[in-house]
Every structure is written in structure tokens, then in C-alpha cells.
Amino acid sequence: MQLLVFVLVYPFLWLISILPYRLFYGFSDFLYFLIYRVIGYRKTVVRNNLKLVFPEKSEKEIKTIEKNFYKHMCDLFLETIKTMQLSKAEVKKRYHIINIDTLKEIEKKKSILIACSHYANWEWNVSINNYVNSKGYAVYQKVSNRYFDNLVKRLRAKWNTTLINQKETMVAVVRNHKNNVRAIYGIVNDQSPQAHLAQYWTEFMGVKVPIFTGVENLARKLDLAVVFLKVSKVKRGYYQAEFIPITLSGESTKKNEITDQFLRLTEQQIRERPEHYLWTHRRWKHRDKVPEKFL
Structure with missing residues (x-):
């Protein structure tokens, strides 16, 4: 079963890794919409954490941090996949x-x-x-x-x-x-x-x-x-x-x-x-x- 999951998922990861950066980050924007707006992945956890450690911040400020976090998280997830094709020269840059x-x-x-x-x-x-x-x-x-x-x-x-x-x-x-x-x-x-x-x-x-x-x-x-x-x-x-x-x-x-x-x-x-x-x-x-x- 583990091998089947890997075989099904790996080609998709490889395709993401070879995308030109403009399309790559465009896909990240779509992922953000899906994860944050549609699925709401761990949104309650994120908001509760932010409210806990930033009690001085307003609801509006918390929500702004929350949105920007999800955008960054999607970038990070895809950049990890991008490592598959990332050269030494590129990562140094x-x-x-x-x-x-x-x-x-x-x-x-x-x-x-x-x-x-x-x-x-x-x-x-x-x-x-x-x-x-x-x-x-x-x-x-x-x-x-x-x-x-x-x-x-x-x-x-x-x-x-x-x-x-x-x-x-x-x-x-x-x-x-x-x-x-x-x-x-x-x-x-x-x-x-x-x-x-x-x-x-x-x-x-x-x-x-x-x-x-x-x-x-x-x-x-x-x-x-x-x-x-x-x-x-x-x-x-x-x-x-x-x-x-x-x-x-x-x-x-x-x-x-x-x-x-x-x-x-x-x-x-x-x-x-x-x-x-x-x-x-x-x-x-x-x-x-x-x-x-x-x-």
C-alpha cells in the first residue's frame, strides 16, 4: 500500500518541481485558496495559537497574520518539493x-x-x-x-x-x-x-x-x-x-x-x-x- 501511494503521488510532485517559477508560485496561490478558503486546514489551531501568544493584537491584526501565514506555508510546502530540481547554484542564490x-x-x-x-x-x-x-x-x-x-x-x-x-x-x-x-x-x-x-x-x-x-x-x-x-x-x-x-x-x-x-x-x-x-x-x-x- 505504501508503494502504491508513492507511485501515484510522486509523478505529481515531480511535475510541480519542474514548473517555471511564475507558474510554480501561481500554483501556490491556488493551493492557498484551497487550503485556507475551502478546506480551512487547522484554521482553528492557528487562530487560537495567535490569540494566545498575541493577546494585545486586534482581531483584524490576528486575521492578517493568519492569512499571510497560510500563503507562506503553501510557498514553503512547494519549495520543499522544488528541492527535487534545485541546483547548488540556484539554492545559493x-x-x-x-x-x-x-x-x-x-x-x-x-x-x-x-x-x-x-x-x-x-x-x-x-x-x-x-x-x-x-x-x-x-x-x-x-x-x-x-x-x-x-x-x-x-x-x-x-x-x-x-x-x-x-x-x-x-x-x-x-x-x-x-x-x-x-x-x-x-x-x-x-x-x-x-x-x-x-x-x-x-x-x-x-x-x-x-x-x-x-x-x-x-x-x-x-x-x-x-x-x-x-x-x-x-x-x-x-x-x-x-x-x-x-x-x-x-x-x-x-x-x-x-x-x-x-x-x-x-x-x-x-x-x-x-x-x-x-x-x-x-x-x-x-x-x-x-x-x-x-x-
Whole structure:
């Protein structure tokens, strides 16, 4: 059954990937109309999230952010498919890094954890590997359909990036550290952990929620550098990336320091252009389950 679904869907994805950009984004406009206006995909989730974290904004402002978010989400979805045909030269033009030297200087000294959020176009972050000398890894969430999972691996690995799923991350990082393998790891770090497993609860966008601390735990245990990747959408189909060092020595930081800095940088990014964050996720779903010790 998985193979049948893949065989039926893949040709459609390939056709989208070869569309000229004018038609490509025209199709994105149609997709926006279908998903937002007709289907209303997760519209209640998106609106509730926006109202929760932006209580000061009017109904009109919330609706404007909501509409612009859906337009961006459709662009992002199709740009992920466009990766199938995207050349190295093309991605360098459309995903511009303004301070790659910052990353290059750090990688000369030690391995790096690059922490980013579900903001702008995180799918093209793997193209960073075009610029660095260290072995590049990207942490991803495995797709249930194994054929689509293989496709995702091929798309994200086309610029010599090795993909590892979330469960393999700790083992891979520790193994490389023991073998003195200099590496750079890209991790989307703003997901919501299961409430009962969370070791840290704190405010994110003004709401107390459980927070992943995996990046910090690795950095402090192995003395890794941590860099925040800020990606901005310059205009349709064009992005700008900037590396903001959080620490050059994980073991020298205090508990929760790295995590808190990541959250503050993510919040700043969201407040600048909220429509480019992934509001369809139920990021604040555990807000009513805060343990007493974190109140």
C-alpha cells in the first residue's frame, strides 16, 4: 500500500518541481485558496495559537497574520518539493548566508550544534553544508511511509548532508566526539516534548510550556559550540540566513542558559515577522499541565 501511494503521488510532485517559477508560485496561490478558503486546514489551531501568544493584537491584526501565514506555508510546502530540481547554484542564490565566516571560524576549533526553529524555510538549511569543511548532519523526523522517507532523505542529503533521525542523534554525536570527528549538526529545536517526559518548563511567547533541552545537554556534556540560525524571508522564494553564536563552550554555561537564549532569539524572530512561523503545530498544547515545581 505504501508503494502504491508513492507511485501515484510522486509523478505529481515531480511535475510541480519542474514548473517555471511564475507558474510554480501561481500554483501556490491556488493551493492557498484551497487550503485556507475551502478546506480551512487547522484554521482553528492557528487562530487560537495567535490569540494566545498575541493577546494585545486586534482581531483584524490576528486575521492578517493568519492569512499571510497560510500563503507562506503553501510557498514553503512547494519549495520543499522544488528541492527535487534545485541546483547548488540556484539554492545559493535563493538562500543567502550573510556571515558564513562566523561558522567557518568556529568549526576550526570544535563541533557545532546549529539550533533553529520552524521559521521561514528550514528545509533549505541543509544547503549550509555547501560552505563548510566539517561533516554535516541534519536531524529529522522519520516519515511513516518508507518510500517517502527515502525521498525526504534524498532531498535533504543532496548537498552531502547526512540525515539522522531524532532517536539516533545522541549516539551519533557521542560517537563522533569519541572518534575526534569534527562535525556540524542542524537541529530544529522548538518542538513540544511530551509533558510527562519534560525536564524543563518555562515561558515561550509568554506561555509556560515544556521545552526540549537536548541541544543544551549535548553541548554541556561534550563542550560543543551552539549557534542559533536566524533565517528571514526577504521576498517570495528568497531567504537570508545569519549565524548568531550562543556559546563557544557548552561546558562553561549554566543549566538552562543555552535553552533560554535559544528561546529568546526565537521569540525575537517570531515577533519581527510572525507570519513566517509554523502556527499549525500545537506548540502550546501542554500549557495546562505545568508541574507544581515549575509554577
